[in-house]
Amino acid sequence: MSLGCDLIVLEELTSKAKQIQEDVLTKILKANANTEYLQRFLQGSSDKELFKKNVPVVSYEDVKPYIDRVANGEPSDIISGEPITAFFRSSGTSSGKQKIFPASKIFFENIQIIYTLGSLVMSKYFDGFKQGKVIMFTFTRPMSTTPCGLPLAPALTSFTKSEYYRSLATKSTCPLQIILCPDTKQSMYCQLLCGLVQREEVVRVGATFGSVLVQVIHFLENYWKELASNIRSGHVSEWITDLSCQDSVSTILVEPNPELAALIENGCGQKSWQGIVSRLWPKAKCIDAIVTGSMSQYISALEFYTSNKLPLVSKAYASSEAYFGLNLEPLSKPQQVSYTFLPNMSYFEFIDVDVDGLTTEGEIVDLVNVKLGHYYEPLVTNFSGLHRCRVGDVLQVTGFYNMAPKFRFVRRKTTVLSVYVESTTEEDLLKALAQATVVLESSDLMTTGFTSYADISTVPGHYVFYLELKAKANSNITNVLPLDNNVLVECCCVMEESMNGAYRLFRSKDEHIGALEIRIVQQGTFDSLMHFFVSRGTSVVQYKTPMCINSAEALKVLEDKVIARFFSDKSPPI
Template sequence: MSLNYVMLCDSYVPGLDKGKGLYFLFVKSETKTPGGLLARPVLTSYYKSDHFKTRPYDPYNVYTSPNEAILCPDSFQSMYTQMLCGLYDRQQVLRVGAVFASGLLRAIRFLQLNWPQLVQDIRTGSLNPRITDPSVLECLSGIVRPEPELADFVEAECGKDNWEGIITRIWPNTKYLDVIVTGAMAQYIPTLDYYSGGLPLACTMYASSECYFGLNLNPMSKPSEVSYTIMPNMAYFEFLPHDPDSYSAGFNRNSTNPPKLVDLVDVEIGKEYELVITTYAGLYRYRVGDILRVTGFHNSAPQFHFVRRKNVLLSIDSDKTDEAELQKAVENASQLLREYNTSVVEYTSYADTKTIPGHYVIYWELLVKDPANAPSQTVLNQCCLAMEESLNSVYRQGRVADNSIGPLEIRVVKNGTFEELMDYAISRGASINQYKVPRCVSFTPIVELLDSRVVSVHFSPSLPHWTPERRR
């Protein structure tokens, strides 16, 4: 976060230069493209750069987490160290955050699971033997110290059954949470409100690995009202009027009727557009895949509300699974059912964020032609794993390396369930002639209907395959 932006937050929440930020920040594993180029998320590139590691002192950007913890590639050691340092500095913490809402909730879940060992370290001034990274050990040698009173306090708070408001109970001076809660992350807002006691949620910026897009100039606005002001010096921005029935396969340069792009200054308030960028790094008219709605202008720069990712059905963290990919995963998994003379009649899905980390739930209605030879629990568990193996590398990295996604779950429902689902949709006004089974559901009554028809539940029994290629 830049100095100017934190100073902007300071104009809404004074005194941010008088304390620290507890931010849970992590590097991700690097991979290589088939051509041998190094590939990694933009934040990993930034954290590993001298711009971050040797940044000058800035009173608005003092973190509780040491650089060594952020740069530690082992996710457990990194999280443990950042949490431990955050507990030692609990009175100085003025804001708590992570990149995504899911990341902050993962940190809270980590505290739920590991607070006894953290308390032991604080009480004795020792260190969990699982912390073995040399650079982390060196930096912690000047931080870890015996503080019995702090240990007693953390033990008393974390030992309670009720964790409502745990963030403000442990870090009492926290003024707001700094996390992205727009788009797919909005599903985490109720859980964040529960753990924080309703602290304001500051959605600070709109960016991706391809480009930095814009800022929220009203950082304390409600998440549903957040608009990002495009920064025209970051790239050349163009906008494709959103029409879900046209150009779904991308630009066709040979078409006689190419899509008509709208320039930055010509967008119209209230209309929706797909973002297209040309960057200094060499991307030319790259379709980001984000659908934005124009809400106004700041001087001549348009402001946008993030509507959704185009064609994305499921997302827990930084993963994005579309309908075609989900269909392929179901097809691959259903191959395991053939020898049992069983097939998948219908399916739908949703992203379950009630657990931490969240996970994909897939509802299957099966046609079992020979009940005496029905697929076993073990076979259906393997179907879960087969689906995970079919999903993209970002999903599998979240499962294997980042621990940001839980095991995929298949819930088998009674025969006729999807007919009931259609009946419900028709009762609410859907056309029987145009009805299609939704491949992703989020409407609570529909999820409750599906859950009431579940006959068996299955989880992926192991991690899918994911191995990064590291630089030699």
């Protein structure tokens, strides 16, 4: 597809979804039928019906031995007829373990298509979108290599460092050299500095995930005085030692600007930071960050920082396995976002599951044959060697755009918490957090960090929720926060009341599940948790706060910062 496309291309893609999917599968099979992996099932045939009959549905662990062999130096045609040009490393914050995925040039081309179409959709809904600049906080990790010498990095790092990204970054407030700086702190500081200097031109503020943007705002809370001082003097701070950052900032911060410095000091120096994004970037039309799925916990914080004046746009649905689709209605409320699958990205199939994510006896269906209202787990067959591979997400069909289905992201498929025989999902936890948020907001508090832990060191085992809180009316960074015992105990109770029926049943029998506990941690704790995962190879731009902590080392990061504990004082109704 030409990148000189317009929305007519989108209409064509979605109107011809069935034929395009057939063509994609044909192309993949013709290229891969003679790979070692598919040869076992197809004996060199590229017949689509034989593929659906003989090729098994697999998980990542099933294909990992083949991926490892290519990474260790064996030929690409073990799994892929297309040359493998890179390997992507997943964040590991969803599953608890980092994975590597093979990638060919087609994956990078697909990302470029998604970026281009996404920008066209945004231009349709936001006047002047193309004319202004974008402050999109992007960070990269150092590239490493597999034993065979191929690049290994998070997908977005690989893309940002590729030739495909350069043509898409022309409207950024930040020079590419700053984004490519391997020192996240220096990069974040300089991205903020460049964005503030060009504040009157900014029409969009964002990051890949809502969690990253909230972390950037926390960073700004610590450094706004220094940033204003740099703008007043016309020089960047001496601790910015990266030469590329120094040189790049000098092209933006070309002279002292005391008026702008005073404006920033006035905006940031107010008692409350409610609406801070709109104050600093008054022409911004939206927040561009994914806030669906586990990222929905950051909706209330982002709404606070924008005073509910800017739409929160979750633009695309993607994973390390494939790019799936776009949000074609960017003005939708975060809770109502659906993603329209694009049939040219990969070949998609779906396993019908029930609302709890358990596989039914239903057959596997193609993209255009999913049914409205049904829940599915997607399977991906891509151009890089994955065939009928489970993604591990649960999606619900909410409608169709022409022939292409629209899906609401429901949750990750796996159970997140369990201390007895109950199964508590990511969606259950987010519902519980939403109920607690209502209670906290009535006391002028907001959550800035959330995760959970199944504590089985006690008898009976019980759920622990770590919360980082902040007073809405006070912008001061402090670890001293007045905590009302009644409010936090009520939070424990409403969280339990919102849990699924199995939890409530076993909780009513105290010998099975103990009282839910909330542990309040110091402000900045979840930044420390992010740095812990980044130090182990996770990219900042791909980091997602884990919904449940499984690592003993990560748990220690939280436990060292606990300042108060509260328990539910009654069993929830069954």
